[in-house]
Amino acid sequence: MAKTPADKWKDAIVKYxxxxxxxxxxxxxxxxxxxxxxxGRTLTGIIKPDLKPLLKSEQVKNEFFIISTLMSLRKETIGTVGILEHVILQHQNVTIVILQKKDVTFYVSIDRKEKGIEPIISSIKKII
Known part of the structure; x- marks a missing residue:
């Protein structure tokens, strides 16, 4: 039996x-x-248990809209500069790592105290 589009959507969300x-x-x-x-719509997202979110709901919507716009505009330069590996946004309190896979963007927030994020980024790439 063939999967319906709704079934495929549910499977994708479970995978993410x-x-x-x-x-x-x-x-x-x-x-x-x-x-x-x-x-910029959240397909799924998990905050570590017992942590208070840094951003309010409206701030999150704006952040994700900005990131999705950036990632969409970057697609035009792939032919010239190559495929985007990842983006690192260094903030005072957190480091944001952004990775793209097909038409979705993985957004990962890492505590700024973490010094060696390259191994983490490498491991994330293996997961996605």
Whole structure:
């Protein structure tokens, strides 16, 4: 029996959720792992238990919209500069790592105290 589009959608969300759970397991320094679509909508996202979110709901919407717009605009330069590996946004309190896979964007927040994020990024790439 062929899967309906709704079944395929549910399967994709379950897959993204498991990937986010696996990303959170990589390090105690990872605060949040989520997946957003090309329009900045959250497909799934998990904040580490017992942590208070840094952003309010409206701030999160704006952040994800900005990131999705950036990722969409970057697609035009792939032919010239190559495929985007990852983006690191260094803030005072957290480091944000952004990775793209097909038409979705993985958004991972890491505590700024974590010094060696390259191994974490490498492990995230293996998960996604």
């Amino acid at each position: 959720r498991k990937q986010c759970q696996n990303i959170l397991k990589l390090s105690d320094s990872i605060r949040y792992a989520g997946v957003i679509n090309a329009y």
